């Protein structure tokens with residue numbers, strides 16, 4: 001707990017020139033060796049050559065680098081400054097509404113062009129691709145947050161961008177597709193007739209709604225089969241988490257300025273990138289100083305990879321084309337129910353997050369979606385900003401922790417990541433108000449079935 005009196009400010013801003021110029025790489029400080037990714041066919045550790053058809057060499061190097069800090073290239077910094085540093089806010093009105101003794105701070109990543117944290121890595125990935133001569137990027141997107149972030153980043157560095165968007169979202173969530181078009185990307189509903197993977201699914205099921213796993217297979221096939229194209233992934237991988245640490249590096253400066261270091265750091269987790277981006281710099285401080293900071297990852301109970309999954313080797317996609325990585329997983333064939341937090345519907349978890357969970361440094365909790373929207377509305381009515389359904393999972397956990405603190409007579413400092421705004425998710429809020437949201441928890445039998453098969 002902090003010794004100084006906390007500052008009275010509501011909004012703690014950094015000047016542009018105070019923006020950190022290095023990403024933090026936790027591979028330098030891990031108290032355990034990372035488990036190597038394995039080749040999908042041979043099950044032997046993979047080398048850089050195996051990844052070269054899909055990623056530029058600089059990103060492959062970052063994936064395994066043990067340098068503690070990595071300089072952010074100047075052109076990436078220049079783009080970051082379009083919206084960074086992002087604000088850190090003290091949620092005073094929420095504290096009052098909860099009558100809590102806890103101090104609640106949040107880092108707000110919704111001010112980026114795409115409305116979430118995802119451009120932090122999209123811009124970096126587009127830059128390294130451009131620098132190594134890539135002409136075209138391929139990727140998949142579910143609800144469209146990642147696709148819109150990559151479309152923006154590709155435009156900035158004048159790359160073509162091909163996006164395979166899960167068909168059901170393509171039809172039901174048209175506005176993120178519109179954003180991708182504004183930024184000049186090509187978007188096709190997946191499964192598409194453009195790839196062998198897509199054609200095969202369409203033959204089996206002409207009405208397939210698609211899934212993230214199918215779209216990943218299409219985007220990977222696209223990149224692997226074209227000389228001018230590389231593949232881009234928006235979460236899970238070490239280099240993605242690395243790029244997101246700009247969030248936590250800024251937050252560290254802002255919390256110091258606020259005179260209040262966090263006792264608890266909270267974030268929602270899909271693949272784990274926004275949570276890690278905020279948390280990992282504070283994990284470094286815990287490992288260094290022995291500070292008893294807690295780290296809490298919040299997942300949906302419809303896709304509870306950490307709280308109910310198994311820590312083992314599994315594929316990143318549903319077809320089994322990607323390397324095997326050691327992570328908390330519900331099995332690569334698992335298709336989560338279509339909850340409104342589309343960005344949290346993933347069967348696995350970032351290996352770095354999984355390793356830190358396994359070593360007792362990160363805790364996790366899972367929530368059903370109705371209670372998550374209840375928290376989101378409470379937050380919006382106190383603080384104004386309407387959270388993305390994904391980010392609202394973090395809000396739910398923070399409110400519960402703040403109420404618990406009041407009941408225990410404690411006054412912890414809580415810091416959480418508001419990873420994006422919900423202005424393109426208002427249909428989900430409508431459904432919540434109309435009483436049409438369903439909670440879709442996984443039954444214990446289904447979990448036994450999924451995890452037993454691993």
Ligand SMILES: *Cc1c(COP(=O)(O)O)cnc(C)c1O
Nearest residue numbers: 235270271272273274343390420
């Ligand atoms: C994609 C997304 C997430 C989930 O992805 P992570 O890699 O776990 O961060 C969370 N919040 C928002 C707003 C997103 O767009």
